[in-house]
Amino acid sequence: MHSFFAMGGYAAYVWVSYAVFIVVLAIDAWAARAQRLRQLAQVRGRARRSAARSGSTP
Amino acid sequence: MPESRFHERPALLQARGLAFARNEEPIFGPLDFALHAGEVVLMEGDNGAGKTTLLRVLAGLIAPSQGEIFLNGEPLTLARLSPQLALLSHQGGLKHDLTALENLRFAAGLHGQRRGLSPVSALAAVGLDGFGEVPVRQLSAGQKKRVALARVLLAPVGLWLLDEPYANLDRSGIELVNRLLERHAHEGGAALITSHGAYAYTSGTPRRIALRPDPAGTESQGDTIVENTR
Amino acid sequence: MRPGSTRAACLALLRRDLLLVWRRRGDTLTPLLFALIVVALFPLAIGAQMETLRPIAVGVVFVATLLAGLLALDSLFRGDYEDGSLEQLVVSPHPLALLLACKIAVHWLTTALPLIALSPLLGELLFLDPALRGLLPLALALTTPLLSLIGAVCVALTVGMQRSGMLLALLVLPLYVPVLIFGAGACNAAQMGLPYLAPLLWLAAGLVLALVLAPLACAAALRISTS
Amino acid sequence: MNTLTYWFHKLGSPPTFYRIATALQPWCYGVALVLGLIGLYGGLVVAPKDYQQGDAYRIIFVHVPCAWMGLFAYLFMAVNAFIALVWRIKLNEVLAMASAPVGAAFTFVTLVTGSLWGKPMWGTWWTWDARLTSELFLLFLYFGVIGLYNAIEDRRQAARAASFLALIGVVNLPIVHFSVNWWNTLHQGSTVRLFGPSRIDASMLWPLLLLAIATHLWFFGSVLARARGGLIELDAGKDWVRTLALAQSKPTASGVT
Numbered sequence: 001m002h003s004f005f006a007m008g009g010y011a012a013y014v015w016v017s018y019a020v021f022i023v024v025l026a027i028d029a030w031a032a033r034a035q036r037l038r039q040l041a042q043v044r045g046r047a048r049r050s051a052a053r054s055g056s057t058p
Numbered sequence: 059m060p061e062s063r064f065h066e067r068p069a070l071l072q073a074r075g076l077a078f079a080r081n082e083e084p085i086f087g088p089l090d091f092a093l094h095a096g097e098v099v100l101m102e103g104d105n106g107a108g109k110t111t112l113l114r115v116l117a118g119l120i121a122p123s124q125g126e127i128f129l130n131g132e133p134l135t136l137a138r139l140s141p142q143l144a145l146l147s148h149q150g151g152l153k154h155d156l157t158a159l160e161n162l163r164f165a166a167g168l169h170g171q172r173r174g175l176s177p178v179s180a181l182a183a184v185g186l187d188g189f190g191e192v193p194v195r196q197l198s199a200g201q202k203k204r205v206a207l208a209r210v211l212l213a214p215v216g217l218w219l220l221d222e223p224y225a226n227l228d229r230s231g232i233e234l235v236n237r238l239l240e241r242h243a244h245e246g247g248a249a250l251i252t253s254h255g256a257y258a259y260t261s262g263t264p265r266r267i268a269l270r271p272d273p274a275g276t277e278s279q280g281d282t283i284v285e286n287t288r
Numbered sequence: 289m290r291p292g293s294t295r296a297a298c299l300a301l302l303r304r305d306l307l308l309v310w311r312r313r314g315d316t317l318t319p320l321l322f323a324l325i326v327v328a329l330f331p332l333a334i335g336a337q338m339e340t341l342r343p344i345a346v347g348v349v350f351v352a353t354l355l356a357g358l359l360a361l362d363s364l365f366r367g368d369y370e371d372g373s374l375e376q377l378v379v380s381p382h383p384l385a386l387l388l389a390c391k392i393a394v395h396w397l398t399t400a401l402p403l404i405a406l407s408p409l410l411g412e413l414l415f416l417d418p419a420l421r422g423l424l425p426l427a428l429a430l431t432t433p434l435l436s437l438i439g440a441v442c443v444a445l446t447v448g449m450q451r452s453g454m455l456l457a458l459l460v461l462p463l464y465v466p467v468l469i470f471g472a473g474a475c476n477a478a479q480m481g482l483p484y485l486a487p488l489l490w491l492a493a494g495l496v497l498a499l500v501l502a503p504l505a506c507a508a509a510l511r512i513s514t515s
Numbered sequence: 516m517n518t519l520t521y522w523f524h525k526l527g528s529p530p531t532f533y534r535i536a537t538a539l540q541p542w543c544y545g546v547a548l549v550l551g552l553i554g555l556y557g558g559l560v561v562a563p564k565d566y567q568q569g570d571a572y573r574i575i576f577v578h579v580p581c582a583w584m585g586l587f588a589y590l591f592m593a594v595n596a597f598i599a600l601v602w603r604i605k606l607n608e609v610l611a612m613a614s615a616p617v618g619a620a621f622t623f624v625t626l627v628t629g630s631l632w633g634k635p636m637w638g639t640w641w642t643w644d645a646r647l648t649s650e651l652f653l654l655f656l657y658f659g660v661i662g663l664y665n666a667i668e669d670r671r672q673a674a675r676a677a678s679f680l681a682l683i684g685v686v687n688l689p690i691v692h693f694s695v696n697w698w699n700t701l702h703q704g705s706t707v708r709l710f711g712p713s714r715i716d717a718s719m720l721w722p723l724l725l726l727a728i729a730t731h732l733w734f735f736g737s738v739l740a741r742a743r744g745g746l747i748e749l750d751a752g753k754d755w756v757r758t759l760a761l762a763q764s765k766p767t768a769s770g771v772t
Contacts, residue, residue, distance in 0.1 A: 008570035017628040021577040036744035043760040082752035141381040149372025155311040167300020462655040466694035
């Protein structure tokens with residue numbers, strides 16, 4: 001088990017590579033989702049504004 | 059649909075269901091209207107009603123979001139439009155480091171010049187006789203406008219699209235614009251001009267189309283005036 | 289020649305742009321001074337010995353020219369965009385690509401040509417290998433038109449923006465890389481006594497292609513960014 | 516209208532595409548996750564140690580799929596950009612712009628992992644060989660596309676301008692590769708072959724292929740996710756978006772990814 005984590009002395013390089021791979025892709029997925037939620041929130045805000053202007057729900 | 063049923067000849071410029079939206083915010087339209095040869099149409103609307111955008115759409119600079127434009131009955135393309143179009147935009151299109159005459163000479167090179175006119179006589183026609191050698195930078199706002207009008211006048215074209223031609227002009231300038239428009243229409247040309255309505259138009263007030271800044275309205279603007287006046 | 293013909297339009301445009309540059313002739317000095325200062329910084333930063341400066345002289349002159357050109361690019365369409373002349377070009381009945389080619393030509397003549405003329409002096413400041421005195425301006429003469437043409441396409445894409453300087457650099461510099469490699473590479477090859485004709489021919493081929501394609505791309509980009 | 520164009524139009528309409536994307540996206544992510552984990556297990560545990568490079572070679576299991584994806588994403592973006600520019604189809608504008616950030620992410624991972632591999636193998640973090648340099652400029656191109664897209668106010672105009680830049684980049688990239696190759700012949704000795712003799716054992720191949728499939732699926736999941744956001748942005752004034760936004764504002768609305 002220990003030898004598995006040691007990666008034949010290359011642990012720093014191998015594990016950092018895999019970590020970068022996973023972290024960057026996770027951030028990417030999270031950012032995509034956050035962007036969509038932000039857009040939806042903006043649409044809701046706009047709907048509220050126009051509802052407030054016209055005095056009724058659109 | 060207001061087809062061009064009043065004319066055998068198709069209108070010079072006709073818009074059907076024309077609308078433009080930027081980032082899903084409606085700027086103007088949907089709009090139906092026709093502009094025939096020998097006619098001057100005034101687009102009225104407040105600031106932000108989309109007059110400038112409409113003019114840019116009609117000039118082929120921007121593609122409309124919806125609707126169609128026809129030039130002599132054919133779909134509008136820049137290639138068909140450009141040989142017969144003179145555009146006066148808000149910025150004027152003048153080089154401030156050049157003199158009025160140099161600007162007009164360039165315009166004549168680019169668009170050609172109307173029969174019987176030259177840069178010098180065009181400048182005289184807008185009341186700037188003797189200002190030919192003055193750099194545009196040193197002219198007043200009204201005089202700059204006149205130079206820009208001289209550029210429009212000089213172009214050998216039938217269709218004028220003028221954005222706020224009355225802006226910055228004094229009373230005699232406004233009369234000059236009306237005179238130029240009248241003569242242009244009389245010679246068989248057509249013009250579409252915009253104004254936010256704060257200016258006094260004098261003689262021969264053209265047909266008007268109101269451009270309302272109400273994007274929520276889904277009914278066609280440009281309304282019945284188009285047909286009534288014909 | 290009929291007024292309103294495409295030839296008349298191009299000539300009128302060339303004359304107007306040259307006249308404009310002449311009216312503001314002081315402005316053409318700015319890229320020259322910039323290149324001169326950039327070159328002057330290198331001996332100050334890494335030492336003024338001939339043996340350190342000579343190997344990098346070609347590269348420094350090329351990079352300085354490239355950066356000065358980048359600096360000057362911004363003015364290519366900005367004035368015309370702001371005063372509405374660009375619209376007049378777009379709605380004129382002539383091929384927009386041709387008109388833009390004229391503008392790019394004037395821009396190259398007034399910003400890059402002085403830099404080429406200055407390049408022997410820049411080289412001397414860095415103890416340029418005397419064998420390269422002829423080749424450096426030649427390589428620059430093939431490189432700078434390419435830089436102007438490629439740059440014009442990117443400027444056309446950013447023309448409507450308020451602060452486009454940094455973005456323009458980001459767009460343009462990756463496109464400049466091959467040009468820089470071949471231009472400076474030819475000189476470096478000559479310095480090492482290797483054959484240097486091939487990269488120059490590549491540059492010439494690229495220039496011919498760009499002369500045809502870049503104005504068209506520039507016109508297309510301009511139509512996108514002014515809409 | 517024949518059925519094919521009918522379906523094409525239907526698929527291209529934003530609400531339909533949004534629905535399909537919403538349904539597909541969790542599957543893309545999910546399958547990518549499963550395959551990716553199996554692939555990682557295969558690469559880290561099952562695959563034997565390389566007789567030359569030791570365990571360091573295991574970096575290729577992430578490096579190579581990401582390198583492929585960096586290029587694949589650019590290709591995908593360029594094809595969509597071309598369609599968007601020629602036929603002005605909204606969906607393709609959105610798809611082109613959606614693939615830029617994912618592509619940039621993959622290219623970034625490629626560069627970092629390549630660097631981490633290079634240090635123990637060649638003793639240097641970076642070498643200016645054609646492949647690495649092209650990869651670097653690929654990243655710059657992605658940044659340029661994203662930067663241009665964000666700098667222009669009008670979203671559709673921004674997408675069209677950025678698409679145009681993406682197409683210019685397609686021309687540029689092979690030229691960069693070619694020029695750096697030539698440049699390296701000039702400065703001999705600095706080239707290091709990234710891939711040794713490409714004899715690869717089957718026990719090393721299957722994790723690599725699994726990870727390649729997983730990254731493709733992850734890419735599509737991410738593109739679909741961003742395309743959904745982009746469609747909402749572009750169609751913000753349309754009824755289907757308003758309905759969607761209001762439906763999701765209820766706190767009970769769950770199960771929506």
